[in-house]
Amino acid sequence: MSGKMLAVASGKGGVGKTWLAISLAQALAQEGEQVLLVDGDFGLANTDVQLGLNPTLDLADVLAGRCDLAAAALPHAGGFAVLPGRSGSGALAALDSAGLARLQSVLAAARAAWPLVVLDLGAGLDPATRSLAASADTLLVVATDEPTSLTDAYAVLKLHRRDAPAADARLVVNQAADQASGLRTWATLSRACESFLGGGVPLAGVVRRDPKVPESIRRQTPLLTRHPGCTAAQDVVALARGLAQTPLAIGPGRFHHPT
Numbered sequence: 001m002s003g004k005m006l007a008v009a010s011g012k013g014g015v016g017k018t019w020l021a022i023s024l025a026q027a028l029a030q031e032g033e034q035v036l037l038v039d040g041d042f043g044l045a046n047t048d049v050q051l052g053l054n055p056t057l058d059l060a061d062v063l064a065g066r067c068d069l070a071a072a073a074l075p076h077a078g079g080f081a082v083l084p085g086r087s088g089s090g091a092l093a094a095l096d097s098a099g100l101a102r103l104q105s106v107l108a109a110a111r112a113a114w115p116l117v118v119l120d121l122g123a124g125l126d127p128a129t130r131s132l133a134a135s136a137d138t139l140l141v142v143a144t145d146e147p148t149s150l151t152d153a154y155a156v157l158k159l160h161r162r163d164a165p166a167a168d169a170r171l172v173v174n175q176a177a178d179q180a181s182g183l184r185t186w187a188t189l190s191r192a193c194e195s196f197l198g199g200g201v202p203l204a205g206v207v208r209r210d211p212k213v214p215e216s217i218r219r220q221t222p223l224l225t226r227h228p229g230c231t232a233a234q235d236v237v238a239l240a241r242g243l244a245q246t247p248l249a250i251g252p253g254r255f256h257h258p259t
């Protein structure tokens with residue numbers, strides 16, 4: 001039996017992947033899912049910083065065999081568990097094939113123990129990040145309306161279709177001025193995918209720009225805890241509900257273990 005894995009990628013850095021992965025983990029937990037959030041950004045791991053955690057054990061310890069997964073996965077007050085990463089432990093890209101195989105087996109163990117794993121990926125398109133993205137059931141590609149972000153999101157989608165042709169990849173437009181402009185950003189990218197990749201990209205959701213997001217990050221408290229009713233929180237909850245109800249790879253209704 002294996003749980004589902006939802007990975008969050010972008011290409012361009014700083015678009016809001018880590019914040020979204022945390023917020024989605026919490027929103028999905030509120031929907032009744034059992035969620036493990038895994039920090040898959042080896043270069044600049046910072047889920048622990050955004051969550052205000054001070055972990056003594058992390059993914060690097062699990063990979064090195066110093067502890068098992070259950071010892072490093074911390075319960076968070078937001079209702080989900082988190083397996084922190086270690087900033088500066090060496091770029092994910094530097095993992096050799098044996099290291100990558102160990103990482104994949106840690107993720108397989110995570111999926112055996114949790115019905116849903118949310119994996120926060122680093123920016124960029126290095127082979128290890130691509131391999132992690134390709135092993136997800138659903139890849140959420142985060143973009144903003146900036147041309148560089150859209151170009152990089154397109155590149156991620158293009159490579160992902162090559163790495164995992166049957167995989168489910170969807171777009172999240174983050175930091176949108178409003179829902180309508182987020183939809184326009186999605187339409188622009190999806191048209192390019194239709195023209196050059198043989199099919200558009202489904203929209204997972206639009207998340208509006210909200211000053212409460214940087215404010216809660218500065219406070220190292222998840223947005224859904226600090227400002228549960230704010231615009232970005234509403235958008236993340238809607239996004240989580242849409243994911244949980246999709247008839248696509250993540251399965252009807254729930255992220256339950258397949259029987």
Ligand SMILES: Nc1ncnc2c1ncn2[C@@H]1O[C@H](COP(=O)(O)OP(=O)(O)OP(=O)(O)O)[C@@H](O)[C@H]1O
Nearest residue numbers: 013014015016017018019123175208209210213214
């Ligand atoms: N919806 C939003 N509204 C306002 N600000 C946002 C929103 N989403 C993200 N941000 C801002 O973007 C910044 C970067 O977010 P985050 O660190 O999650 O990005 P990232 O894509 O994980 O970056 P990296 O590529 O470095 O891992 C945050 O500090 C936050 O202030």
Ligand SMILES: [Mg+2]
Nearest residue numbers: 017018041121
């Ligand atoms: Mg990040």
